[in-house]
Amino acid sequence: MRIVLLGAPGSGKGTQATNLVEKYGITHLSTGDMLRAEVSAGTALGVEAKKIMDAGQLVSDDIVLGMIKNNIESIEGGFLLDGFPRNLNQAEALDELLAQIGEPIDKVIFFDVPFDIIKERLMSRGRSDDTEETIEKRRKVYESETAPLINYYTKQGKLVTVEGVGEVNEISQRIFKALS
Numbered sequence: 001m002r003i004v005l006l007g008a009p010g011s012g013k014g015t016q017a018t019n020l021v022e023k024y025g026i027t028h029l030s031t032g033d034m035l036r037a038e039v040s041a042g043t044a045l046g047v048e049a050k051k052i053m054d055a056g057q058l059v060s061d062d063i064v065l066g067m068i069k070n071n072i073e074s075i076e077g078g079f080l081l082d083g084f085p086r087n088l089n090q091a092e093a094l095d096e097l098l099a100q101i102g103e104p105i106d107k108v109i110f111f112d113v114p115f116d117i118i119k120e121r122l123m124s125r126g127r128s129d130d131t132e133e134t135i136e137k138r139r140k141v142y143e144s145e146t147a148p149l150i151n152y153y154t155k156q157g158k159l160v161t162v163e164g165v166g167e168v169n170e171i172s173q174r175i176f177k178a179l180s
């Protein structure tokens with residue numbers, strides 16, 4: 001199974017990814033986690049990426065596409081993309097890459113969560129990009145860059161909307177049902 005998790009920052013993509021990879025035995029690919037690993041390792045890329053992430057902006061397409069390409073081609077048994085693609089250019093590049101290897105996306109799960117709930121979740125988490133100012137910036141970037149992917153994947157007939165409010169396991173059950 002090849003799945004994309006789509007949703008605003010804080011909508012629960014990473015949380016649900018844990019339950020999905022366990023249930024389906026697929027590989028979790030999170031561009032945010034990959035970038036944070038670079039930050040923790042103190043690489044040149046990590047130093048540069050941290051500034052961009054803390055400002056709530058998107059890291060360049062070339063960097064994230066490179067990270068995805070390096071990982072995706074060697075995966076066997078399916079994957080779950082979390083935080084990628086994040087704009088139309090990334091989505092088109094992903095489709096092209098997957099067409100080349102004959103493994104298109106099966107489904108895109110869109111997490112529908114009101115912003116006031118998202119803000120509450122992120123303010124109580126406390127990651128370095130979870131300040132009030134950066135949360136608002138990330139929301140704006142999401143709305144202008146990422147939200148158009150809802151329409152992109154609807155047109156492909158792949159989008160499934162899941163209400164992302166409630167208990168974590170209850171939301172997981174909704175996703176399992178949507179994928180069955």
Ligand code: AP5
Nearest residue numbers: 009010011012013014015031032053057058059083121125
């Ligand atoms: P990324 O790591 O992808 O973060 P994000 O999209 O901002 O999303 P979050 O991790 O904040 O939220 P989430 O939807 O995964 O929710 P989570 O499960 O954590 O990206 C970070 C940055 O990296 C970007 O801003 C950008 O700079 C860069 N980047 C990454 N990918 C990129 C790309 N493709 N292109 C360019 N730049 C890129 O949940 C959030 C909180 O809510 C947690 O505390 C969780 O415990 C809690 N929670 C979750 N579900 C529930 C629930 N049901 N009830 C109560 N609390 C809940």
